[in-house]
Amino acid sequence: MRNILLTVSYDGSAYHGWARQPGLKTVCGRMEETLSAYFSTPVVLEGASRTDAGVHAYGQRATLKAELGVPVEKIPMVFNTALADDRIEGLSDIRIVAAEERPAGFHARFDAKGKRYIYRIRNSKDPDIFLKRYRWQVAPELDLDAMQAACPHIVGEHDFACFQSAGGTPRETTVRTVYSLDIQRSSADPAELELRIEGDGFLYNMVRIITGTITEVGLGKRRPEDIPEIIRSKDRSKAGIIAPAGGLWLDEVFY
Amino acid sequence: MRNILLTVSYDGSAYHGWARQPGLKTVCGRMEETLSAYFSTPVVLEGASRTDAGVHAYGQRATLKAELGVPVEKIPMVFNTALADDRIEGLSDIRIVAAEERPAGFHARFDAKGKRYIYRIRNSKDPDIFLKRYRWQVAPELDLDAMQAACPHIVGEHDFACFQSAGGTPRETTVRTVYSLDIQRSSADPAELELRIEGDGFLYNMVRIITGTITEVGLGKRRPEDIPEIIRSKDRSKAGIIAPAGGLWLDEVFY
Numbered sequence: 001m002r003n004i005l006l007t008v009s010y011d012g013s014a015y016h017g018w019a020r021q022p023g024l025k026t027v028c029g030r031m032e033e034t035l036s037a038y039f040s041t042p043v044v045l046e047g048a049s050r051t052d053a054g055v056h057a058y059g060q061r062a063t064l065k066a067e068l069g070v071p072v073e074k075i076p077m078v079f080n081t082a083l084a085d086d087r088i089e090g091l092s093d094i095r096i097v098a099a100e101e102r103p104a105g106f107h108a109r110f111d112a113k114g115k116r117y118i119y120r121i122r123n124s125k126d127p128d129i130f131l132k133r134y135r136w137q138v139a140p141e142l143d144l145d146a147m148q149a150a151c152p153h154i155v156g157e158h159d160f161a162c163f164q165s166a167g168g169t170p171r172e173t174t175v176r177t178v179y180s181l182d183i184q185r186s187s188a189d190p191a192e193l194e195l196r197i198e199g200d201g202f203l204y205n206m207v208r209i210i211t212g213t214i215t216e217v218g219l220g221k222r223r224p225e226d227i228p229e230i231i232r233s234k235d236r237s238k239a240g241i242i243a244p245a246g247g248l249w250l251d252e253v254f255y
Numbered sequence: 256m257r258n259i260l261l262t263v264s265y266d267g268s269a270y271h272g273w274a275r276q277p278g279l280k281t282v283c284g285r286m287e288e289t290l291s292a293y294f295s296t297p298v299v300l301e302g303a304s305r306t307d308a309g310v311h312a313y314g315q316r317a318t319l320k321a322e323l324g325v326p327v328e329k330i331p332m333v334f335n336t337a338l339a340d341d342r343i344e345g346l347s348d349i350r351i352v353a354a355e356e357r358p359a360g361f362h363a364r365f366d367a368k369g370k371r372y373i374y375r376i377r378n379s380k381d382p383d384i385f386l387k388r389y390r391w392q393v394a395p396e397l398d399l400d401a402m403q404a405a406c407p408h409i410v411g412e413h414d415f416a417c418f419q420s421a422g423g424t425p426r427e428t429t430v431r432t433v434y435s436l437d438i439q440r441s442s443a444d445p446a447e448l449e450l451r452i453e454g455d456g457f458l459y460n461m462v463r464i465i466t467g468t469i470t471e472v473g474l475g476k477r478r479p480e481d482i483p484e485i486i487r488s489k490d491r492s493k494a495g496i497i498a499p500a501g502g503l504w505l506d507e508v509f510y
Contacts (some may be wrong), residue, residue, distance in 0.1 A: 011384050013268075056385070088499055089392050095384050129266050129350050130311070130389065137344050244343055 001065055003106055004072065007098040008060040013133040014093060018051045018060065027094060038082040041067050048108040048253040049115060054245030061253040063108040075099035114179065114254040116198040119211045120247045124191040136247035142218030144185060144193065150217045151181045153227035154210060160203055161234035165242065168204025176201050205242055213240030256320055258361055259327065262353040263315040268388040269348060273306045273315065282349060293337040296322050303363040303508040304370060309500030316508040318363040330354035369434060369509040371453040374466045375502045379446040391502035397473030399440060399448065405472045406436045408482035409465060415458055416489035420497065423459025431456050460497055468495030
């Protein structure tokens, strides 16, 4: 049984998230079903991150366990052919970017040392309906300096219970380390703000609630210096709104 | 009963086209249901173009007949509020861009003098899965000069039966006039080709089949000078493949 680490990019718009759920279309479920049928052998995947419905990925990682004869360097091409759902283009909204052979005990999630997410906000009075699935569109002008001033308060090891939605997988601890967090205006498009966050792990909806809270700072509803007290409260109701799923990308998983 | 001409932009990805169809989610159907419920009065729309499933619009036009007290200048804002399906953003994938009062006999479709469509091709070896709904992604390098040389053969008054799919609304004649047709590389993104076509009317799938045929010229499968013979044949099987729906935009309707 081979253990192959895949790098997977996907448009999450049409999926109920990464993780298998009976009766729902999920990224992992679709990959397992399609590849199992294509190769006539059971294919099982374990993803590094359980991305939510509507969340996208540039670099999700997943370990694949299967009896497969395909050489590792051919796996991206062969899997992408199997996944293609359009005969003209040969494309799918899921794309295998890379594949590497790993030892039997290696696990995409348990062996991950950290992750980086990107959150994209479009800050413009003129909404773009064609970006609805890919940006949080905020009409009032955001104070970027204030948002940047909020970021350092979140970096470091903290109990992030205040930034966790109810209903996720139960965890032993809500303490996590955020290695870096910053927000910048895109040089290509001045209407676009890009938040980048790296950490050793993230609680359920944590990136989206951090983004919502920092955005409320940008709207003048909160001050940057309110953040430490919000974190100390460990109280979800003290933090900001949850930013929409479509603006979020799982960018990279570190091992 | 007022007669109001709306300019409507929509992302067609999630819809089975513009036209009402029982049991299916369509742009017209969703607008009529939402607005009828919002104003507690029957709202009926007639669109200028029956765009297909997955086709987008910048400037669809539709006449709206209803007993409504809303002043015409407030209609875009009020309708967009009614259509919003996201409480955080207040956005929908349908957006009313403009509204004008018209006399009772005016009809969005019958009074249209012409239409312009845009078709977007992404010509790159590296597919972008996040543009799957909005571009036809063609991997082999296209010969833009040859594609441009094909365009003038299509301009003018012709019987375009060769560029019509079976299954559309029956028409009295398959003669149409194409006023202009050109294809250009985007200055912002050299991977992107933009085809623009204006005409007095278009047959079922006509723009997509013209695009597919011209693209086959760009792939070297046909020569520009083959086009007149294809048109003379009046035979669908002599023309090229149908380009995917997602690359097509209804840009403007002329009155």
